[in-house]
Amino acid sequence: MAVLTIPVEWVDKLEVVDKVDERPFEEILQTLDQHVPVTSEKNIWTFWHSGILNMPGWCQRNVVDWVRICGPGWTVRVVDNVPDSPNYALKYVSADDLPEAFVQRKMDGPFAGQHSADMVRGATTYEHGGAWMDVGSIMTRDMDRFCWNELEDPNSPYQVAMLVAYGNMMMNFFITAHKLDPSFRDGTNCFFTCGKEIRTTWAL
Numbered sequence: 241m242a243v244l245t246i247p248v249e250w251v252d253k254l255e256v257v258d259k260v261d262e263r264p265f266e267e268i269l270q271t272l273d274q275h276v277p278v279t280s281e282k283n284i285w286t287f288w289h290s291g292i293l294n295m296p297g298w299c300q301r302n303v304v305d306w307v308r309i310c311g312p313g314w315t316v317r318v319v320d321n322v323p324d325s326p327n328y329a330l331k332y333v334s335a336d337d338l339p340e341a342f343v344q345r346k347m348d349g350p351f352a353g354q355h356s357a358d359m360v361r362g363a364t365t366y367e368h369g370g371a372w373m374d375v376g377s378i379m380t381r382d383m384d385r386f387c388w389n390e391l392e393d394p395n396s397p398y399q400v401a402m403l404v405a406y407g408n409m410m411m412n413f414f415i416t417a418h419k420l421d422p423s424f425r426d427g428t429n430c431f432f433t434c435g436k437e438i439r440t441t442w443a444l
Contacts, residue, residue: 257381260311268304269293275326276315281419283370284316284383287357291325292318299375306373310382318375319364321345321356333363361412369419377413387416399423 246254261268272292284306288295292303295318306316319329321342335343342359361372371383379386387401400423401416417423 257309259308260382261308263308265301265304268307269300272303272307272316272318273326275331276317278315278332278368280315281369282314282383282388283364283368284310284314285361285364285368285370285372286316286318286375287320287329287353287360288318288375289321289353289356291320291322291327295375302375302378306379309379310384314370314383319360329360329364333360333367337363337367358412361415365415365417366420369417369421371416372412372414374413383416391416391418 263271269292286303288299292300295303303316303318306314310316317327317332319327319332322328323330323345329338330343338359341347342356347356357374364370365372371388373379390396390398391401399417399421403411403414405411
């Protein structure tokens with residue numbers, strides 16, 4: 241087994257993050273395969289086309305860890321494109337907010353899952369608020385501390401949180417916003433409208 245060596249300059253900056261939810265992996269996984277109505281903006285959304293039980297194990301572990309780290313204050317949902325699934329995307333958003341190809345389940349090809357996630361991302365975040373994370377995302381601290389406290393602060397100038405690469409490239413695998421945020425209102429439902437001026441983005 242490989243040994244991870246922490247660079248000296250980072251050793252005193254590390255801290256232990258305790259698990260808030262101590263339930264076993266299988267119990268949390270089964271809970272995530274149930275429908276939970278939306279009651280607040282504190283949602284963590286993600287997508288797997290055929291449902292959480294068909295996700296690769298390493299992705300399941302990522303998502304279960306989100307639950308463990310954030311605890312009951314946040315609701316994690318893995319939405320899918322399976323009509324009889326408890327977490328079918330159209331149980332959370334209107335068909336009018338998604339492209340016809342998604343609604344009619346006519347997408348195919350090697351990247352149909354990724355493009356479906358692009359479509360669901362904007363719709364769920366706009367309709368209900370919260371965070372979107374791709375299933376491959378590894379969480380290192382709870383969402384409140386990571387960015388939500390800042391977005392809820394009435395004195396903060398920020399309304400959207402996301403990751404930025406190379407100084408100017410918005411990465412769509414993690415986005416966070418309040419419901420009905422205008423940044424998500426128009427365009428392709430994939431991300432932001434091309435060319436739209438975003439003046440209140442918070443680059444993490």
